[in-house]
Amino acid sequence: MTQQQAKDFVRKVDDNIYDVPMDFQEGMRVPGRIFVSQKLMNDLEVDTLRQTANVATLPGIQKYSMAMPDAHFGYGFPIGGVAAFDAQDGVISPGGVGFDINCGVRIIRTDLEVGEVRPRIKELMNELFKAIPSGVGSKSRLRVSGSELDDAFTYGARWAVESGYGVESDIEHCEDGGFIDAADPEKVSEKAHKRGKPQFGTLGSGNHFLEIQEVDKIYEPEIAKAYGIREGTITIMVHCGSRGAGHQICTDYLRVMEQASRKYGITLPDKQLACAPANSREGQDYFKAMAAGANYAWANRQVITHWVRETFEKFFGRDAESMGMDLVYDVAHNVAKLEEHEIDGIKKPVYVHRKGATRAFPPGHMDVPATYRSVGQPVLIPGSMGTPSYILHGAERAMELTFGSACHGAGRVMGRAEAKRKFRGEILEKQLADQGITVIATHPSMLAEEAPGVYKSSSEVVNVMHDLHVARKVVRVKPIGVAKG
Amino acid sequence: MNTSHFEYLPHPADARFIAHGTTLEDTFEQAAQAMFGVIIQNATLEPERQVDIELESEGLENLLYDYLSELLYLFEVEEIVFGQFKVDSVEQTNSGYVLKGSASGESIDTECHNFETEVKAVTYHQLKVEKESEGYSAHVIVDT
Structure with a gap:
């Protein structure tokens, strides 16, 4: 099928909604559904359509295989993919979560x-860069014991706060209270433990960052007030994940799932979609290990938050409380969750996979922290380096349209190697400085890889x-x- | 003629490469070289430290996945940035394949090693090991 023929299959359902019908590809159990503007649809790679269709072939998938507006070609699931699988008859797939389990933003x-x-x-950026280890090969200032690491795997941000890295309200303002309670560190391999230990409390590399921001526009004053955000003030954004621990958990379980897929007779259009029935031993083992990886990431962001506060306290000579340094919210971008959703008029448990997508629960949902319940969950959408980020609130059509999910960022349009050929880190640094943005990175080429030009427009996506x-x-x-790893 | 080499192909999010070798052993070595070329470019790395690697997997593709994943693991846990890869043998057994070899390089020193990109993991996406008219090729996409 040519690129054009593939795109000709796509049917516009409504503004910003396109369907990939089931005759697009053999074996599709549900249609694909892409949430994009006309412009984003024109730019969408055909491979992203194919990957969305591939996901639609997996057993137990509900309603649609979805792609958020920032979707792009990944491996297995597209980045920006959302899919829900029946908790009884469906599957769980590490490829639907990704390697960086609970890569997320606060x-x-x-x-x-x-x-x-x-x-x-x-x-200030220099001080933060010193306080928070980042970049490939960087090691944490923290020395956790084996049992502390297991506690972090089990209790996530809650462990961090109880160990002195934060305050109680931080936990209340995390998705799921900062930990998934299904986690079992015994399902996490020795290798993942070994990788996770020295990296606990590190930012990492690639698209991860720590950013000091200025609130420059308020769209909804009442909701902004509920989130504690005021125009002209400073916010701090942290984007990172579960580091080597998460990467190893996914690597280990992809291997397990590759065999499980064969054992359970699941036909895969792409090996990266390897999966197991949700209620099988393999499926549940992965879910428990993935939850541990997600918890590690929440604990990691919590420890980093603590160091950010410490750095600000030293730098401004005031305590964090007097500067009002409260966590607004923390969201996971790469995760599978057991949630209840209404499907064909019946509420039932499903495993929602969000790979490069954010949960976006609407006003009134019980999983939204009490303080925000009347206005909806904060949805954090980081921009690319040098471009604006957005705080949205989960809105009334999220449950009906997207299993309570939204986009997670701008979405890449260019590979890292090409970016390095096209952009020079030193020149970018100068250009950003001219716009009043101070950037600090371990290596200039890191900046080139993450140049604003390699991403879609975040405003178009939002x-x-x-x-x-x-x-x-x-x-x-x-x-x-901006501090980049 | 030595046909062992590797090349990078464009991919919007991740690093993708094809490694070629006259033998399976060469091909695996080239794939490892290509992967570490994503992590650190144009570095002259002395073989100061060496680790032995022995792996068993059910199929050739799984063996390559396991081999490259093992190197990423050793890179992080042993803190060695590898520059030389030696695969002594890839042998077929009753239950699959066995790889024996070693890798060597320098202890990670962030002061002098200019790392380019963090490779998170090896993916199964379009992972292939193929017999060609002259030797073998391996297609790999790593998540960065």
């Missing part, structure tokens, strides 16, 4: 005005979710300082 508010921070941003009433814009923040 945002911390402050009462600091931009005028207090901007003149000293370079020194507007699709906004116009569909899946997640509505509340706040826009602009970077003034």
Whole structure:
């Protein structure tokens, strides 16, 4: 099938909604559904359609194999893929979560005005860069014991707060209270333990970052107020995941699932979609290990938050509380969750896989923290380096349209190697400095890989979710300082 | 003629390469070289430390997945950035394949090693080991 023929299959259902019918590919159990604008549809790679169709062939998939507006070609699932599988007759797939389990984002508010921070941003970024280890091969300042690591795997951000890295309200403002209670560290291999231990409390590399931002636009003043965000103040965003621990858990279980797929007679259009029945031993083992990986990531972001607060305290000579450094929210971008959703009028448990997608629960949902329940869950959408990030709120059509999910970022359009040929880190640094953005990185080529030009426009992506009433814009923040691994 | 080499292909999010070798052993060595070329480019790495590698897998593709995954694991846990890869043998057994070899390089020193990209993992996506008219090829996509 040519590229054009493949695209000719796609049917527009409504503005920003396109379907990939079941005759697109043999074995599809449900249609594919792509949430994009006309412009994003024109730019969508055909491989992303194929990957969305591949996911639709997996047993027990419900309603649609979905792709969020930032979707792009990944491996197995597309990045930006969302799929729910029946908890009884469906499957669980590590490929639907990805290697960086619970790669995610959190945002911390402050009462600091931009005028207090901007003149000293370079020194502040240097201090943060020193305090929070980042980059390939970096090691943590933290030395956790084996039992502490297991506690982090089991209790996530809750363990971190109970160990002194944060305050109680941090946990209340994390998705799932900062941990999935299904985790079992015994299902996490020795290798994953060994990789996780020295990296606990590190930012990592690639698209991970720590950003100081200025709140530059408020779309919904009442909701922004509920989230504690005020125009002209400073926010801090942390984007990182489960480091080597998560990478190893996924690597280990892909191997297990590759064999399980054969054992249970599941036909795979792509080996990276290897999976097992949700209620099989292999499926449950993976789920428990994945939950441990997710918890590690929450604990990791919590420890980093603690160091951010410490750095600010030292730098500004004030305590974190007086600067109002409260966690607004923390979301997972790569995760599978056992959730209840209404399908054909019946509520039932499903394993929702979000691979490069954010949960976006609407007002009134019981899983939204009590303080935000009346306005909906904060949905954090990081921009690419140098471009704005958004805080949205989960909105009324999210449950009906996307299993309560939204996009997770801008979405790549260019590979890292090509980016390095096209962009030079040193020049980018200068260009960003001209826009008032201080960037600090372990290596200039890291900047080239993450140049704003290698991503789709974050505003175009966010507007699709906004116009569909899946997640509505509340706040826009602009970077003034970025630290990259 | 030595046909052993590797090349990188474009991929929007990840690093993708094809390794070629006259033998399976060469092909695996080239794939390892290609993967570490994503992590660190144009580095001259002395064989200061060496680790032995022995793996058994059901199929050739799984063996390659296991081999490259093992190197990533050793890179992080043993803290060695590898520059030389030696695969002494890839042998077929009743239950699959056995690889024996070693890898050597330098202890990670973030002051002098300019790392390019973090490779998170090896993917199964389009992973292939194929017999060609002259030797073998291996197609790999790693997640970065």
